[in-house]
Amino acid sequence: MIYNLRIPEDLDKVSGLKMGDVLYITGKVFTARDEAHQLMLELHEKGENLPFKPSEMVMYHCGPVVKKENGEWKVLAAGPTTSSRMDLFEKEVIEIYGVRIIVGKGGMGDRTAEALKNVGGIYATYTGGAGALAARSFRKVLDVYFLEELGSPEAIWIFDAENFGPLIVSIDPQGNNWNKISREEMEKRKREIFELIDHEGH
């Protein structure tokens, strides 16, 4: 199924999404890579609030190329970064901040899938490397946080997205995880290839 979601208005539709569904997102998106995840957890531990509401936005694993032009930020390239690095922190970030839509690339592990199941959330992927195309859907930079401390790739950028997609649901709220399913299939194929190598030409 193909869905056009407006965020935050359509957040109640997330719990009905299924692995393999295709999404186009319009609304607020915030970027968070390794350092931003760590910082979000540190701030929570210190009892400090974030300057934005993660639960009302899409979290995007991305470190964009951005340019300041006449005092305004412009997004030049903004494809996804490898999500599995964020498996280290994602369960806690989901539980503390109530994030329900995560976008990245490459897939995520069981711990993250479990946390998403508990909040009725999803993880979807955007084509890795398609940075210029992704940037086209980020019409405006609404804000940027921690730019000084973290540098531009790791800072938290808030984008106003228009039809950001196609995103493919890779982990659904029932806990189905394409990463896990495909890895089992690849392991099976690997054993077959090894047999082929062992028996070749002898």
Place this chain on the structure above:
Amino acid sequence: MELENVILDAIKLAETTIPSDVYEHLNLAYNKEKNEISRSQLKSILDNVEYAREKSLPICQDTGTQTFFLDVGFDFPFKKELVNSIIKAVSSATSLYYIRPNAVDPFTGKNPGNNVGRYIPYINWFLREGNDATVYVLPKGGGSENASALSMLKPGEGIKGIKKFVVDQLVKAGANPCPPTIIGLGIGGGSDLSLILAKKALLRPLGVRHEEKRVADLELELLELANRTGVGTMGWGGSVSVLDVHIEYAYRHPASLPVGMVVQCWADRRAKIHIDSKGNVEVKQ
């Protein structure tokens, strides 16, 4: 100053325009792939490549670690100027937003904001007879670099051991290095040389085979085995997981069979600059 500008142009070319051999291979993959989701991903990849070229934008936001291979004649007169120009060009490319500030202190994570730091940009020298130089620009993405590996095989494991190592790594990496990938392999030499040769192997255009038939045959066989893994484009399954395999080799110690494997994402960005002994330059891809 002039050399700096030429290198700057080459960086911009590499970051915004995919080499024609890579484009052709991506297009072939799109025509060949039957898996519907992988095909849709290849479509996005091709659309992205065309859009980036048209608008002169970075193909990928991960503009890579700025890596240079210098193929330099012993009598080339501008060695010092070349190195200084590379460093200046990388810094200027960052302030012009051609590339993202991608070099950080490994202990503090602090980003100086100009892609220049200890040993970075990374410059590899290969010296030979002659008085000219070729500079290869290879911005290397982090996601694919994370899938790279070294195996110190037992010589008794032989070529079969190499094949298994490559397949195992590709399956382990799955969707993470942005497949369909390109594999650079360095066989022999030692731990360090095998990995340097593996990265150097990526400079060869896709579809161009090693000059020795025995090596060329192994490249094709590994390509075929790699595409049996079913990783597919961005891990969604299908028949195209790897676009090409390139091998370089060196003689090895009798007790060692090192295999270095460097994985390159589909965004296999390259440019090269030829400089003659008079300082005349030509930028190519």
